[in-house]
Amino acid sequence: MKQLIFIAVILLFNITNSLSKSPPTLEELFIELRDNVKIIKDDYNNQINQYYKKLDFINNELSKKDKSSKELLRLLLEKDEIERAISSATLKINYKLVKVRYRKGLDLIKLLYEKILDLDHHFTALNTYQNISNISNPNSYPEFVKSKESLVKNITTKSSIQIPDILKSNIYVSLATTVVSAFIGSGKKAKRTEEIENISCILDFTAIMHSDLNIIYYETEFLKDNNITLKNNIIKLFTEYTKVIKYRVNLDECRNTDDWDSVNEHLDEFLNKLEKLAKKESGTPEYRQAIKAISNMEFSLDRVLSFLNKYSNFVEQGSKYYNKFYKIINNYKNINKCSSKLPVQYEDLKQDIKLSIEKFKVAYDIGELKGTGLRDLIYGNPDAY
Numbered sequence: 001m002k003q004l005i006f007i008a009v010i011l012l013f014n015i016t017n018s019l020s021k022s023p024p025t026l027e028e029l030f031i032e033l034r035d036n037v038k039i040i041k042d043d044y045n046n047q048i049n050q051y052y053k054k055l056d057f058i059n060n061e062l063s064k065k066d067k068s069s070k071e072l073l074r075l076l077l078e079k080d081e082i083e084r085a086i087s088s089a090t091l092k093i094n095y096k097l098v099k100v101r102y103r104k105g106l107d108l109i110k111l112l113y114e115k116i117l118d119l120d121h122h123f124t125a126l127n128t129y130q131n132i133s134n135i136s137n138p139n140s141y142p143e144f145v146k147s148k149e150s151l152v153k154n155i156t157t158k159s160s161i162q163i164p165d166i167l168k169s170n171i172y173v174s175l176a177t178t179v180v181s182a183f184i185g186s187g188k189k190a191k192r193t194e195e196i197e198n199i200s201c202i203l204d205f206t207a208i209m210h211s212d213l214n215i216i217y218y219e220t221e222f223l224k225d226n227n228i229t230l231k232n233n234i235i236k237l238f239t240e241y242t243k244v245i246k247y248r249v250n251l252d253e254c255r256n257t258d259d260w261d262s263v264n265e266h267l268d269e270f271l272n273k274l275e276k277l278a279k280k281e282s283g284t285p286e287y288r289q290a291i292k293a294i295s296n297m298e299f300s301l302d303r304v305l306s307f308l309n310k311y312s313n314f315v316e317q318g319s320k321y322y323n324k325f326y327k328i329i330n331n332y333k334n335i336n337k338c339s340s341k342l343p344v345q346y347e348d349l350k351q352d353i354k355l356s357i358e359k360f361k362v363a364y365d366i367g368e369l370k371g372t373g374l375r376d377l378i379y380g381n382p383d384a385y
Helices: 002-020 026-062 069-125 128-136 142-156 171-184 189-198 200-243 251-256 260-278 285-329 335-341 344-361 371-378
Strands: none
Touching: 026 069, 069 200, 069 251, 069 260, 069 285, 128 200, 128 344, 200 251, 200 285, 200 335, 251 260, 260 285, 285 344
């Protein structure tokens, strides 16, 4: 009984440990890749150096004049065997490297997809449109509407001209008619002065900030659309990437059904076949088939690297945009005089932008894991990173 309890505790610990283990970061992913590549390259270099030492010895022996025909034939056959061994070792290392790199390419797609989904959720959760709508349009301020109606009423009673309904919601018309009404309307001057004084901060803020706030809105929408494009592109990339190993499920379905074990099974099956082909003699149809399969996997990996650069550029662009947004939102010169008159959405928008700056800087950024150094690492130079 005690033994059963002990086993149950161990199993529970392992399950809990596996559930709590977070997925690797990009940093961890590429450090692991660097170490794996270094082991493979070191092993290959040791092996190939031995072959070349033997070749140097044979070539030196062949250059001597006192060799019999039988000895020369033996040396030539041995040289041919070593050259075939070098060719075979080169194919095998390419197989080992592409095996490691392809798996890391899958990990990279998974990781980038999660970041893109996180960005998607981030943009969806932002109340940018609602906040901007509330703070940039004077007609959304109850005190402004009340004062405007009072002031405009004083002027419309003396005029036969009525403002068309389509212009009543226009912010610039609202601002202009309100100010004009305060100056030329009927009613007591002191009352009109008080009305305009009460809404002066609203008039000033919306007149100055309306266009700038619209920039924030439309450029945020631009970033959202670009992220949707990235999402569609990585789904397409996954389909093309896994087509090589005959996996046919799309990325969304694979993620939602947690079908990664099936992806690994397809990959293992494909790699087992490729390993058998890679052991065949050079020049055989099987050997050429192995070279073609390796080339296809390398080409698929190249697409992942290309997408990685696109993602990196998008995050860099987003970071610059949000830093610009923060400068815009802090550009209102009379904030000290009018802060008490501005709605809570103004501060909410500032907090949204600050949060976005932090996320683009930390959560979504991939730092130095891009560009030429990454490409060198992926393609077999362990000292590139």
